[in-house]
Amino acid sequence: MVDYVELHAHSAYSFLDGASRPEELAARALELGYPALALTDHDGLYGSMEFAQFARARGLQPITGAELTLASPFAAAGDVPAGTSAGRAPAERGAETGDCHVTVLAENAAGYANLCRLVTRAHMESPRGKPRLDLDALLERPEGLILLSGCRRSPLLAALERGTDEAERLAGRLRDAFGPGNLFVELQNNAVHGDLARGRALGALADRLRIPVVATGNVHYHVADRHRLQDILVAIRNRTTVDDSHELRRPNACFHLASPREMAWRFASRPDALRNTRAIAERCRAFDLTADLGYRFPDFKGSGFAPAMRVLHHVCRGAFEIRYPPGSRYRREAEERLASELALVERHDLAGFFLVYHDILELAREVAHRVRGDSMPRQLLPPGRGRGSSVSSILCYLIGLSHVDPVRTNLFLGRFLNDAMESVPDIDIDFARDIREELILAVYERYGYDHVGLVCTFPTYRTRSIVRELGKALSLPAGDVEKLAKLAEPGEDGFMAELERIPGLEARTNSRIWRVFAELAEEIRGLPRHISQHVGGMIISSRPLVEIVPLEPAAWEGRVLCQWDKDSCDDARFIKIDFLALGMLSLVEEAVETIHLRHGEVPDLSRIDYEDEEIYDRICSGDTVGLFQVESRAQIQMLRRVRPRNLADLAVQVAIVRPGPIVGGAVNPYVRRREKLRNDPDYVVPYDHPLLEEALGETLGVIIFQDQVLQVCKALAGFSDGQAEGLRRAMSRKRSREALLGYWTAFRDGAAAKGVNGPTARKVFEQVVAFSEFGFPKSHAVAFGLLAFQSAWLRDRYPPEYYVGLFNNQPMGFYSLDAIGRDARRHGVGVRLPDLNVSEVACTAEEGDVRIGLGMVRDWGAEAAELVVAERDRDGPFASLPDFLRRTPAALKRAAIENLVWVGGLDSLGIERRDLLWQTGLWLGPEAETEAERRRRELATGAAGLGGDAPPPARGRRGAGRSDQGQTELALGDPYADLRFAGTHDMEKLIAEYRLLSFAASHHHPFALVGDRLPERTVSSARFPDLPNRSEVRVAGIVVARQRPHTANGYIFILMEDEFGPVNAIVRPEVYRECRAAIRLEPFLYIDGTLQKDGATYNVLAGGVYPLRLSPELRTVRETVPATTDRLAESDPFAESDPFAYLEALRRDPPPTMSWGRGGGCR
Structure with a gap:
């Protein structure tokens, strides 16, 4: 067996340079027999936790490191960057500025902390997006680090070009700072011109100074075939094409993760360089990123430093007597619930955690007071509201983190707190937008800028960015690229099949360059493009956060991002505090204040009549445009069928139009069973198994809420708290479907032990797996349902x-x-x-x-x-x-x-x-x-x-x-x-x-001005009630929304509006294939189809979808109207007889939301 470990590898988190995901590198390393692998992305540890978790779970030792960019110690006018000639630009990143690269590995926890500080300093003290360190800054923090001298852009090579004496002086400085045995001269041989000469020169320098050498592969992709994608990424990064980036790209395909045998062949003359890789890997075993971070949430330091558990108990009891006074209907049950939760808190040592949240909420009250000023009505409103699973906790309710009584609403606690939980519970709080912005600053000031960071996210390559950036890099015709970007929706069969389906692009499949495009498009899909800010997550640490994860400036001035996304933060056991901006809360605050100013009264939304029949009647009629969470086309149609009559019904309504219940097949059975119960109170609800009746009774035998997944697994398959906790964590992560499928064997065996047959177990498990798509816990749905009713009440009153x-x-x-x-x-x-x-x-x-x-x-x-x-x-x-x-x-x-x-x-x-x-x-x-x-x-x-x-x-x-x-x-x-x-x-x-x-503010509806020019036989939405079911109709309208949910089996839903109201159209996949361009791009459509009536719900099943501007009637108008674009000196193109000019003008510059999207969501 060859003694070799790769110590220099880049993943896709070396943005637009590495061409493989961390898990692809790790999996390939295992295939090649590596015992360990180092991930050394450019100036960041973005993918380090993801890599470490994946590798450690499969028996591969992950080594944490980074390739740091140094400002050249020799930069001066006229200098030529190392490894280049005056006429040829280098391929290594940073070469255009003359910067140098060094490879740094964390040997132990102290080294990891120093690595984080170095990466942070490189970002914080440099222009955004161009991190670099001075050499002196690197030399200040050598403890626990192993320094490899770097790639072809190494400072040692730059020094060698200036002379042997300069190189020996620099090597001596590095050795003196890092200590003997912690500096290695890095040798690389990727069959690049000059590699052998550079290797001999560096080896000779190392031998003279008795500095050990180490071999590395400067890996940028896991297999050689991926070199094409790496070329593309380099072209994209440099905003050029592959043809024009020859001198910027790597010269061959030898930057893959090579086998140990191949590396032994490359470095046959320096076996010591190979042996040293294994020795370094052994030294790095002292640090395990998955276990040795040393993160701690800030301790609670209030109430005269009394024990946190005692303080929490005191806070809760005070609020308990107010919320559940003697004689209260729910007092006894609430007492039991509180005692149970306090016991769990003590068992998991979470008292300080809850009290810090209580402290943050008090801070939010101070911020809200400053933001709201002297506004009496707004001061009466809470500064924020809880959402998510935390709403199920009576602790959160009592300390003010939630506004929903979990006892009265019978909320399941297990998803938030349980005996077997391995990570801290997740608490999300919604704030009005202006309060949230100020609160984030206040948290920085309260806990210190070195102790607070915003969670990041990594935008990835998706269809439009793939097509546009890849098309430009490959010099494809701009017109074809733009058409494909606007119309493409590649499925599992990929981009080549999509080209065959788009009219006008079919012939491209015969072109070699387009075949290459299709192959590269599949490879680049999902790769991270850059770092961005998470919607609301913050990390707070008692230890300086800068020693646990690198930080860098956020686009939002005065804020910093940590370099890990929410999944990596979760793996690190960080406590993520989500401060979310909810526009509906801002609306409610403003509406309450306006009501006070105009009417001298302040509505108390906590005391309004939540059983108001009139409000529910309007909701059930589908009159919900502009209301919270129940305004989408799908929600409106579901409201007319479900007909909610109380807050519990409304919670189901909020949760049911989500991918989890839809994919799990819960929607239609629930609606049918509810209708049967409405007509026959004696109707017996069927269950897949009697063991499910308790868990699914309130949702009529189907899984609608995410926490029901855990209850079902416990009831039917006997899952332990630990198994249920693992299931909960799996549901909240990327690629959760694969994680959930891993529970099938345990589920099947557990169900069999309870007498459940195989087909029933599989049927129920398929519903469980459906929640990998996304679903609401009941607590979240209840909180949002409450706000939905409040929005309806405010609009009505x-x-x-x-x-x-x-x-x-x-x-x-x-x-x-x-x-x-x-x-x-x-x-x-x-x-x-x-x-x-x-x-x-x-x-x-x-x-x-x-x-x-x-x-x-x-x-x-x-x-x-x-x-x-x-x-x-x-x-x-x-x-x-x-x-x-x-x-x-x-x-x-x-x-x-x-x-x-x-x-x-x-x-x-x-x-x-x-x-x-x-x-x-x-x-x-x-x-x-x-x-x-x-x-x-x-x-x-x-x-x-x-x-x-x-x-x-x-x-x-x-x-x-x-x-x-x-x-x-x-x-x-x-x-x-x-x-x-x-x-x-x-x-x-x-x-x-x-x-x-950006909208029509006057009383004119667009169709009021073109009504007499609509296509022949067009009927308005006002005539729908009078037309027979399954009538053949032609409708026309302005497009309000287009949706293609991935849960809808290829069906398209178009919401249009004519002068009299909404028009819902359903487009079958085969019609979409024929009319794709019109459906995706046109702001005005006319549709031939069949009217479908279901009570007060009307849909048009489309047989053809066409641009309104191309209707024969408007074409005739176009031929008779002067097509002038000049000013008043010539004909006025805005005569009222010219609807075509109107439609054309709006088509060029439509209202902002006239675009393709999945629609919906709370923002």
Whole structure:
């Protein structure tokens, strides 16, 4: 057996350089017989925990290290980077700057801590995305580290090029700092020109100085075939093509993980370099990343340093007497629940954990008070609300982390706390957006910046990024690439099969370069692209976090990211605190405050009637656009069938339209059984086995909640707490399906022991595995169901205030502002255009309507709007256009002023919009905006869309615009001032609103302007109740949402809207294949199909889907309308008889949400 261990390997976490996943490297190492493997990604430990967990579980010793970038000690003008000639760029990363690389391995825990500090320093003291260390910084922290001199970009090679004396001096500095035996001269032989000469020179240097040598492979992919992908990644990183990146790419395919035998052949002349790899690996056994981190959650230091358990008991008892006073219906059960949970807390030593959370919640109250100011109504609201499994805990309820009584709602605790838990419980808290931002800063200040970090996430290559970046790197035709990016949805059969399915691209399958593209697309799919910030996770540590995981700056100034994602943090047993921003909480806070300001009352949402029949009637009718969690197309249709009548029903409703219950086949059986119970109270609910009745009784024999998975496994298969805990952890991780499948044998054997036959066990287990897709625990569903009801109650009782909050807190939920505005009008709440003398910065309630805020107009923003509103409040309304232009700050550019004019913001002055635009140009003059601003303005308004605004301004007659001191209006005549222009048409106003407000704020519905030009035989949604079931119909509408859930077997769901209401269309896979381009890209569609009626639910089963703009009626119009894009000097393309121009304008610049997506979700 050859003594060799690879000590220098890069994974895909060497972003856009390594071409294999950590687990691929580990698996290949095992195939080749390696006893150990080091992962040494560039300037980071991003994949180290994932690698260590995978390797350790399979008997491979993982070695933790990194390749650090050093600023060249020899950088000077005219220097040529080591290993290159003046005319040839090097292939190694960082060569373009002359930076050097060294390889650093952690021998023990002290070394690992120093490695984390070095990586952190490289990131924190360098420009973002360009980490590097000075040599002196490296030499300051040698303890516990083994230093390999580096690859072809090593500082030793750079020194050798300057002379032997320089190299000996540098080697001596490194040896003196790290100590004898901790510095190794790294030799590499990848069949690259010059490798043998470099190896001889480095070996001779090492022998003279008696420094040991070590062989490494500088691995960048696990098998040689992956070299093509590595070439692609290099081209992408350098923003060029493969053809133009020859000198940037590695020269051959010899940077794979070679076998020990192959490495022995490469280094036959230096067997000592091979033996030393095994010796180093043995030394690194002293540190195990999976067990030796030394992480501790901060200790609780309150109440005079009394024992944490005593303090927690005191806090809970005080709240208990308030929540469950003597005589309370649930007091006895709550006493038992509290005693049980406190016992679990003591057993797992979690008292300090809960008290730190209590401390953070008190900190949140302080932050909320600062953010809310003197607002009495908002001060009455809690600073945040719990979500997830923590809502099931009476401890969380009593210390204020949850707002749901788990005893009253009968919530299962086992998913949150249990006897066998191996990691700390997960507590997620939702906050209003403004509170969350300030709270994160406050946590940094409370616990120290060295002790707090945000959890990261790694965006990966998905279809569109794959197609666009790979297509560019391979120099494929831009038109084909863009078409494929917009239409591709490759399945298990891959990109080549997808090319065959897309009209116009079928012939590409005969091209060799396109076949290469398809192969590389499968290899790159899922690889990480870069580091990003997790939605809300924070890590707090009593020990400096910088010694446990490297940190680097977040895009959010003043925050830092740790280099591990949530799964790695979980494996490290970190306590992750999730501070999540929930837009609906911001809406509720704003609505409550607006209600108080307008009506002098403060609704107490904790005391409203949660059995209100009227609210449930409206929910059951599907009138839920803009409501929390129950507004999607699927939810609306399910509401009409399930018909929830209380909060328990609403919790089921929130949870049932999720991939877990859908894939598990729970939805239709639940709906049918509920309907049968409604019609026959004596109906007996069937169960797959009698043992499941207790666990599944409330959901009528099917699994809907995630915690029911654990209950089912215990009841049917006799799972222990430990097995159930493992199952819980598996469900919450990436690739959870594979993990869950690993429990089948234990499940089958356990079920058999309880007398359950094989087919029944498999049927139930398939439902269990379905929850690898995603499902809600009951506690989470109850918390969200409560908020769903509160949102429905607020909208019903205070509609203007609710819609104001909805407008001001976008993005949120499922629908665009366009759809929300039309829904508001259906509920009697008008939407008023911005008004210079009435509007505030944000939207406000005005009588029974919503007044659009100035800050929503394109090019304004909150800061400019605040200045204008402050000026108006100080010196009174603006009396005229000149008065406004004199008093408005110079920061408000001409484009912004014209945008406000276009959307009616100055209509109250009594002057036509085009006249106002003309006068604005006369007042400000053409020099008031730069050429770049003019191009941006014309692009924003559209030469063809809003091009008829005014003739060119009067050739430089005015000055350069306003100063901060304003201008004095001269009483001089102007020969052009009396010119008057045609008024704006309704269609033109609508286009302006879409482009400058992103939605139609006026009363016009798009189809009201083109209704007489719709395709022949088109029926409106208003006629659906009168048409027979299975009628053949043609419908048309503006697309609100398109969905293709992966749980729907290839079916597409399109939600459209015509002038009278929503139109739901269902598209079969074969129709989608024929009409894919229209379905994915067109904002206006007409559909031929069959009307399906199920009570009050209407669907159109599509037989054909077509672009509305290509209907024969609109084509005829197009031929008769002048196709001009010039300004007023020529024909106006916005005559009301031209719906085609309207449709074309919106097709070029549609409302923001008119795009393909899976829809839904709470944001």
